[in-house]
Amino acid sequence: MTEFASCTITDGIAVINLDDGKANALSFDMMATLNAALDEAEANADVIILTSRRAAMCAGFDLNVMRNEPDKVADMVGRGGRLMLRIFTSNKPIIIASPGHGIAAGCLLMLTGDYRIGVEGESRYGLNESAIGMVLPPYGIDLARFKINNQHLDRCFVGAELVDSATAQEFGILDEVAASDALMARAMEKAQEFQKLDGKAYTGNKKLVRGAMAEKIMADLEAGTGLSVGT
Numbered sequence: 001m002t003e004f005a006s007c008t009i010t011d012g013i014a015v016i017n018l019d020d021g022k023a024n025a026l027s028f029d030m031m032a033t034l035n036a037a038l039d040e041a042e043a044n045a046d047v048i049i050l051t052s053r054r055a056a057m058c059a060g061f062d063l064n065v066m067r068n069e070p071d072k073v074a075d076m077v078g079r080g081g082r083l084m085l086r087i088f089t090s091n092k093p094i095i096i097a098s099p100g101h102g103i104a105a106g107c108l109l110m111l112t113g114d115y116r117i118g119v120e121g122e123s124r125y126g127l128n129e130s131a132i133g134m135v136l137p138p139y140g141i142d143l144a145r146f147k148i149n150n151q152h153l154d155r156c157f158v159g160a161e162l163v164d165s166a167t168a169q170e171f172g173i174l175d176e177v178a179a180s181d182a183l184m185a186r187a188m189e190k191a192q193e194f195q196k197l198d199g200k201a202y203t204g205n206k207k208l209v210r211g212a213m214a215e216k217i218m219a220d221l222e223a224g225t226g227l228s229v230g231t
Helices: 028-044 063-068 070-089 105-112 138-147 150-158 165-171 180-195 199-223
Strands: 004-010 013-019 047-052 094-097 115-119 176-178
Touching (some): 004 028, 013 028, 013 180, 028 047, 047 180, 063 070, 070 105, 070 138, 094 105, 094 180, 105 138, 115 165, 115 180, 138 150, 138 199, 165 176, 176 180
Parallel strands (some): 013 047, 115 176
Antiparallel strands (some): 004 013
């Protein structure tokens, strides 16, 4: 793996690091490289940790494309949806260890994980599309409804509120908050817990919990529903 995403595997645990040198926007290159890293991890590891070498986990879709290349927006949003669906339905447990911000599509990425760990401090999470003039695609609300506590959907999804990591845990964007210097150690502990489970049973039960939602998301993506996200 070269730039954008790297994969290392030790003792059956794959660690995929995002690093575009900036805020890890979901550009076409980032998504292609992340998919390649997932290919390697899913083929050779028991558990996958998705993390970042940057202060931001992911700042959302590449705004250069979203704002300046309208003919490419549907393609970018569609590819992003397929990437998120892949993570959401992976037959391997995927832990997201977020060292920083998860905003817009970056927040949706957080919602795909089997277990999500953030860090204490000034990190911000949320779906700010109402503030930047965009309407989320259907898979956005599907993922939000699957993970975010219903009483907070208006604040988080409609109201574009960006919240700190403690509030993100309350909302359901994160499962746990750790000290920044303990993030990867905690992620590795959680990965080792997942390794002790029966992999075949885990995959089967994951499909039972997520299967119907995954089928709806795939149907919407194949139909191209809502992929032009401008208001």
